[in-house]
Amino acid sequence: xxxxVSKTQSFDGSQCQYRHRSDVLDCEMQFSVxxxxxxxxxxxxxxxxxxxxxxxxxxxxxxxxxxxxxAAELGIALVIxxxxxxxxxxxxxxxYDLGKGAGFYVNATQAPWKAHYRMYDYVVEELPKLIEANFxxxxxxxxxxxxxxxxxxxxxxxxxxxxxxxxSAFSPICNPMACPWGEKALAAYLGQDRSLWEAYxxxxxxxxxxxxxxxxxxxxxxxxxxxxxxxxxxxxxAARAAGYPLKLEFHAGYDHSYxxxxxxxxxxxxxxxxxxxxxx
Amino acid sequence: xxxxVSKTQSFDGSQCQYRHRSDVLDCEMQFSVxxxxxxxxxxxxxxxxxxxxxxxxxxxxxxxxxxxxxAAELGIALVIxxxxxxxxxxxxxxxYDLGKGAGFYVNATQAPWKAHYRMYDYVVEELPKLIEANFxxxxxxxxxxxxxxxxxxxxxxxxxxxxxxxxSAFSPICNPMACPWGEKALAAYLGQDRSLWEAYxxxxxxxxxxxxxxxxxxxxxxxxxxxxxxxxxxxxxAARAAGYPLKLEFHAGYDHSYxxxxxxxxxxxxxxxxxxxxxx
Numbered sequence: 001x002x003x004x005v006s007k008t009q010s011f012d013g014s015q016c017q018y019r020h021r022s023d024v025l026d027c028e029m030q031f032s033v034x035x036x037x038x039x040x041x042x043x044x045x046x047x048x049x050x051x052x053x054x055x056x057x058x059x060x061x062x063x064x065x066x067x068x069x070x071a072a073e074l075g076i077a078l079v080i081x082x083x084x085x086x087x088x089x090x091x092x093x094x095x096y097d098l099g100k101g102a103g104f105y106v107n108a109t110q111a112p113w114k115a116h117y118r119m120y121d122y123v124v125e126e127l128p129k130l131i132e133a134n135f136x137x138x139x140x141x142x143x144x145x146x147x148x149x150x151x152x153x154x155x156x157x158x159x160x161x162x163x164x165x166x167x168s169a170f171s172p173i174c175n176p177m178a179c180p181w182g183e184k185a186l187a188a189y190l191g192q193d194r195s196l197w198e199a200y201x202x203x204x205x206x207x208x209x210x211x212x213x214x215x216x217x218x219x220x221x222x223x224x225x226x227x228x229x230x231x232x233x234x235x236x237x238a239a240r241a242a243g244y245p246l247k248l249e250f251h252a253g254y255d256h257s258y259x260x261x262x263x264x265x266x267x268x269x270x271x272x273x274x275x276x277x278x279x280x
Numbered sequence: 281x282x283x284x285v286s287k288t289q290s291f292d293g294s295q296c297q298y299r300h301r302s303d304v305l306d307c308e309m310q311f312s313v314x315x316x317x318x319x320x321x322x323x324x325x326x327x328x329x330x331x332x333x334x335x336x337x338x339x340x341x342x343x344x345x346x347x348x349x350x351a352a353e354l355g356i357a358l359v360i361x362x363x364x365x366x367x368x369x370x371x372x373x374x375x376y377d378l379g380k381g382a383g384f385y386v387n388a389t390q391a392p393w394k395a396h397y398r399m400y401d402y403v404v405e406e407l408p409k410l411i412e413a414n415f416x417x418x419x420x421x422x423x424x425x426x427x428x429x430x431x432x433x434x435x436x437x438x439x440x441x442x443x444x445x446x447x448s449a450f451s452p453i454c455n456p457m458a459c460p461w462g463e464k465a466l467a468a469y470l471g472q473d474r475s476l477w478e479a480y481x482x483x484x485x486x487x488x489x490x491x492x493x494x495x496x497x498x499x500x501x502x503x504x505x506x507x508x509x510x511x512x513x514x515x516x517x518a519a520r521a522a523g524y525p526l527k528l529e530f531h532a533g534y535d536h537s538y539x540x541x542x543x544x545x546x547x548x549x550x551x552x553x554x555x556x557x558x559x560x
């Protein structure tokens with residue numbers, strides 16, 4: 001089912017890369033898993049799913065965020081999927097913001113994308129099923145991500161609040177219906193009918209949310225994409241109107257890079273730990 | 281003199297990339313600097329120089345080691361040079377282990393390399409002069425590095441013990457005269473006379489050292505290059521014979537990657553802090 005690609009020790013745990021055949025995406029996929037060292041046999045860890053941004057694979061977060069240090073200390077497993085279907089058979093486009101590396105965590109309905117681009121179902125259903133069947137993890141899940149992956153984390157959590165204890169994001173695309181990255185991707189994957197885009201827009205989804213999840217968003221003030229692409233204040237306004245408990249924090253001096261994520265990943269892991277590790 | 285290329289906040293400090301014209305290397309070079317936030321105006325930080333391994337630039341350590349967290353906390357600046365001269369005029373070779381990205385921290389004497397490949401003089405003389413003239417740092421220096429850069433750190437410190445308070449290395453090439461990477465590079469840069477190679481071989485240099493520096497080496501036991509290329513036990517034998525206080529630590533499960541560096545960089549920074557921050 002899953003084939004080990006590479007394995008090494010990282011902090012007090014193991015960092016591994018796996019390959020598997022995805023039915024949902026109809027292609028071979030790679031993902032990374034960090035597992036803390038086990039204090040006891042039969043120990044099962046809760047999982048933080050991390051969704052990466054445009055152009056990324058499972059390796060960027062694994063190599064640059066330094067998340068393993070706190071994940072090991074807190075006893076949280078990390079699962080990091082790729083950002084799109086992959087392989088020679090999979091449709092692609094020249095730009096970095098559509099096609100491979102840019103799946104936007106949606107189920108595409110338009111040709112040529114609909115054949116493989118079903119990252120929403122992959123992240124919500126297929127991957128957790130695979131993880132929970134093959135690794136020493138529990139079914140307690142949290143979700144986070146960066147930029148396009150922050151958009152993915154927010155929309156997936158808002159649509160499936162029963163599946164996650166908490167959600168967070170770094171520099172997320174908060175209102176993709178109203179920014180160039182989002183408009184390009186949603187038009188390509190979902191077609192021109194904008195009313196269908198609302199199902200993948202965190203700001204639209206939050207306005208209609210009936211269940212509230214703990215939600216933390218971190219945003220760098222020197223982020224070069226802040227004004228044109230990310231629009232956290234649109235989400236903030238929606239949260240205020242809906243009485244949704246969004247914790248949105250701005251940080252002076254930080255840009256859109258992994259330096260920002262590395263700095264605040266400890267805070268995000270501790271935030272999720274409060275819910276992941278809490279036994280009802 | 282130095283031109284800012286990029287700047288962002290990272291943990292409690294600033295991570296910057298600079299460009300400058302190197303007289304020693306006769307080309308344009310890039311390097312990275314991390315400076316902790318200043319508690320007081322006129323504060324000057326001691327510096328840890330980090331030398332990277334084959335194929336790297338100044339970005340690998342900056343992005344993957346997570347060193348900024350502890351450097352900020354301890355009040356140590358980080359300076360990360362590139363691993364070779366760069367540019368269209370600079371000689372190169374197809375392999376990853378000679379030419380660009382593989383300067384080996386020597387002064388080449390052989391054509392075509394001798395025109396630019398003087399990384400030894402660059403790291404020992406030119407770069408510290410530039411750093412100390414342009415940044416809020418003191419003249420207290422430590423040096424560390426990984427793989428080829430571990431070789432660079434060890435050889436440079438052994439040849440210049442008066443310039444550094446302490447030296448450390450991750451997975452260093454300890455005896456380049458006796459391994460394929462070292463034999464290829466030293467023959468190309470220095471010529472066939474092996475007696476001239478001893479000036480850049482940590483094991484040979486340590487045997488003749490008259491001044492002893494605090495020295496820490498960390499080595500992963502699952503490192504794929506351990507047996508053929510790195511040979512830490514040759515250095516250990518030389519240290520034992522010479523009564524040199526080498527602290528060599530093996531770690532089960534870790535490979536040659538930055539996951540290993542990220543895990544133990546805190547220990548190395550605390551090790552250097554004991555000497556860098558100690559006022560005689």
